[in-house]
Amino acid sequence: MHRVCVPVTAGIPRGCVFVLLVAIIANAVSLGTLAFVQIAVYVNGREARVPYGARVAQALAAAGADLPAGDLIDADGAVLEVGGGNRAWVALNGARCELTDRIGPGDRIEVIPGTPIIESIVVETAETAQPFEIIGSGPFVKVRSPGAPGKVTVKRGLITGKVFESAESHEPSAMVVARFQYAVARKLVVLSFDDGPHPVYTPQILEVLRDEGVHAAFFVTGAQVAAYPGILKRIYAEGHEIGNHTYSHTLMESAPECDVLSEIQDTSELVERLIGSATRWLRPVGGALSAAYVHAAESTGHTLVLWNIDTQDWRAARDLGRSDEISMRVADAPPANGSVILMHDGGGFRGATVKALKAIIPALREQGYQFCTLSELWHFLGLDGRLTEAL
Ligand SMILES: [Zn+2]
Structure with a gap:
């Protein structure tokens, strides 16, 4: 075996x-x-x-x-x-x-x-600021030549937003607007008050106007309306006009259109919430206009209103004696028919304004003038598009 x-x-x-x-x-190597x-x-x-x-x-x-x-x-x-x-x-x-x-x-x-x-590059076409020219000194504004903003092609970084190249592709041309006065046959004048409502002076002014049977235009700021909504309602209830004087009372001649728009719209919406009616008239702070401002007014359906008689009542800070100067500025030289008189019910001491108002109304009445609101002036002028105008 x-x-x-x-x-x-x-x-x-x-x-x-x-x-x-x-x-x-081999196995060891492989291992x-x-x-x-x-x-x-x-x-x-x-x-x-x-x-x-x-x-x-x-x-x-x-x-x-x-x-x-x-x-x-x-x-x-x-x-x-x-x-x-x-x-x-x-x-x-x-x-x-x-x-x-x-x-x-x-x-x-x-x-x-x-x-x-x-980083990637974004190519955008942007508008550049449009030069602006204003002629005349009347209370109303009409665009003579719309001009056009410039165009610039901008190359910027996608992440950083850094502009590293820009080239103008279209030169801007100026917008030219005229400040003019409508030639109205009647001896009509409009009293306008800016910067309110004010808790002290607006009620005093309202009392003078009520006593005299005069209706006026009040260009209010949104910030003041928010603070004194009851006074705004009273202005409206007593038959006066509410105009828009921006929200924060900021000079906006260099502001972009979107900023101007929000100032106008915020005020208009606030006013509408309180009285049920949006604003129609718009007065820029300091009368400072720009092409962007005019576009913003047009796109929100506002009519720009400046003035042709400036009482400079704001100079009379805490000086009642200067009320005579205020009234002299108005009553001594006969205002053109259809004049818009600028005064202030807010923004500081307005005791001199109240006092001057008591003199201005009878003085102008004596000269044969009648007081009206902006809407009434429009009514007497007829249709907006067929007005004669004088610079
Ligand atoms: Zn103002």
Whole structure:
């Protein structure tokens, strides 16, 4: 009977032992058990030594080579974010590779740094400010020549918004407006009061007007209306006109149209909430107009009203004696028919205005003038489009 169990080495041919050894070594290499064997590779042209079977990442670490990403650059060339650009990549023997690829003796590894990313460019066409010219000194305003705003092509960075190039593609032409007075046959004048409602002086002025049976126009600011809504309602209830004098009483000759619009609309909406009727007449603060202002008035359906007689009552700060000067400015020179007289019921001490008013009304009446509101003046003038006008 044959023995089936023999010692391991006994009876194995020499050739088989050799084959077995090769297999064991091959297996050890594949398992990395020969990692103690160092090999030379080249990282960016310089030799680095890594264990046999190492990967690309190990070679980079051994060589102290990093992977620099590009930067994010703004449209003007400034660095927005270090490393915010394209990532670096690695070539192994001239071909793109992964950091996990295995390397062998003599392999050449090259780091290709990331390239920068430059922010995208937005091209926009914007309007430039339009020159503005005003002629005459009457209370009403008519556009003689609308002109046109300029156009400019602007290149700006998408992220930063930085403008780095702008070129005018269309030159602006001036808007020309005339301040004129309507030639009305009757001896009519309009009294107008700005900057209220005021808790002290507006009621006093209302009393004078009621005693005299005169109706006037009150150009109110939204801020004052918000503070004294009851006085606004009283002005309206007593038959006077409510005009719009912006919300915050800010000079707006350089303001963009959107800012002018919100000043007008905020006031108009507030007035409408209180009396049920939006404003129709608009008086710019300080009489300061611009092309944007005229556009804003037109687009909100307002008629611009300035004045042709300025009482300069605001100069009479805390000086009742100056009420005579105020009334003299009005009553001494006969006003043209259809004049609009500027006074103030708010914005400061107006005691002199109240006192002057008591003199102005009878003085003008004596000269044959009648007082009316702006709407009444419009009524007597007939249709807006067929008015004769005099600068
Ligand atoms: Zn004012």
